[in-house]
Amino acid sequence: MEIARGIHLIKCPLDSLWTGVFVLAREKLVIIDTAFDCSITDLVYPYIKKLGRDPADIDLVINTHIHGDHIGGNARLKRETRARFAAHRLARERLANPYFHLNKIRSRFSPLVPFQEIKSGLTPQEIDVDLEHGQEIDLGDSKLRVLHTPGHAAEGICLHDSASGVLFTGDALQGRGTMSTGVALYFDYDDYLLALKRAEAALAQGGVGMIAASHPFDPISGLLPAKECAGYIELCRDTVARYDQILREYMAEHEDTPDLREAVRRLLQQAGITRTPGVPVLAYHTAAAHLGKIAPSIKWGEPL
Numbered sequence: 001m002e003i004a005r006g007i008h009l010i011k012c013p014l015d016s017l018w019t020g021v022f023v024l025a026r027e028k029l030v031i032i033d034t035a036f037d038c039s040i041t042d043l044v045y046p047y048i049k050k051l052g053r054d055p056a057d058i059d060l061v062i063n064t065h066i067h068g069d070h071i072g073g074n075a076r077l078k079r080e081t082r083a084r085f086a087a088h089r090l091a092r093e094r095l096a097n098p099y100f101h102l103n104k105i106r107s108r109f110s111p112l113v114p115f116q117e118i119k120s121g122l123t124p125q126e127i128d129v130d131l132e133h134g135q136e137i138d139l140g141d142s143k144l145r146v147l148h149t150p151g152h153a154a155e156g157i158c159l160h161d162s163a164s165g166v167l168f169t170g171d172a173l174q175g176r177g178t179m180s181t182g183v184a185l186y187f188d189y190d191d192y193l194l195a196l197k198r199a200e201a202a203l204a205q206g207g208v209g210m211i212a213a214s215h216p217f218d219p220i221s222g223l224l225p226a227k228e229c230a231g232y233i234e235l236c237r238d239t240v241a242r243y244d245q246i247l248r249e250y251m252a253e254h255e256d257t258p259d260l261r262e263a264v265r266r267l268l269q270q271a272g273i274t275r276t277p278g279v280p281v282l283a284y285h286t287a288a289a290h291l292g293k294i295a296p297s298i299k300w301g302e303p304l
Contacts, residue, residue, distance in 0.1 A: 003212060008051070012035035014069055015278050020215070026140075028140055032061075032064065033214060034077060056082065068102050075125065086137070088148060113281040134146065149170075160202055165207050168212050175220060177218060181283060182276075183243065183271050184286060203229055260284065287300075
């Protein structure tokens with residue numbers, strides 16, 4: 001679907017959700033995130049051909065962060081197109097061994113939480129262009145300004161398109177999360193607040209006409225008009241405050257005998273989650289991000 005002039009969103013199935021691949025088809029042909037290998041052959045290539053363009057001519061692939069549902073199509077595009085690959089400089093080490101990094105996330109709280117292994121298939125690769133906060137990527141007829149927005153991922157970025165005003169947010173602005181996570185997923189409390197602050201600053205500077213997220217984060221469908229963007233970022237911030245309150249109350253009641261599993265159960269219940277999240281371990285990361293601030297003397301899982 002075309003969401004702005006020359007900007008297209010392809011929704012790639014992910015369990016009960018979707019991962020967004022964005023195609024910028026203007027002077028240059030640019031892809032933001034690659035979902036899965038099958039997404040490229042089944043959805044992305046056919047869509048580009050319908051636009052009258054040749055997938056082999058993709059100029060640039062940008063990864064907003066190095067999680068499996070955002071880089072799964074990288075290897076195919078590396079083999080079959082002339083594209084250069086760009087990501088934040090902190091992504092370089094993780095992209096060199098993505099399988100190890102992603103399974104470290106899944107196994108961090110094992111055996112407390114059963115390890116749901118990601119199978120091999122993610123190919124190590126080099127980054128052609130290291131990105132930094134504030135950098136501008138020249139696309140000829142427009143520029144993409146890079147916002148380093150960590151929290152959900154240390155290397156996470158948003159991209160603001162000067163021509164359309166679209167702010168591509170990847171997974172940086174979590175809202176109240178998805179059913180895969182149960183809650184908003186972030187690994188570092190302070191970094192996530194920094195991400196919200198930087199996104200808010202981009203809105204204040206003007207020129208943002210739409211937020212385009214990579215998943216349908218509760219309560220948005222993935223796309224958000226300009227008039228609702230500030231409210232959504234405030235909701236993200238309020239969600240952090242709510243989680244902090246829930247976990248502080250838990251720790252006040254169980255100061256001498258804290259139990260991470262019970263803390264997560266309390267968080268999910270009071271956050272309104274009535275079903276088991278699709279990937280249960282992910283909520284533990286958010287809880288640990290808060291508990292590490294509340295009770296830093298306690299070990300909350302293995303370091304990432």
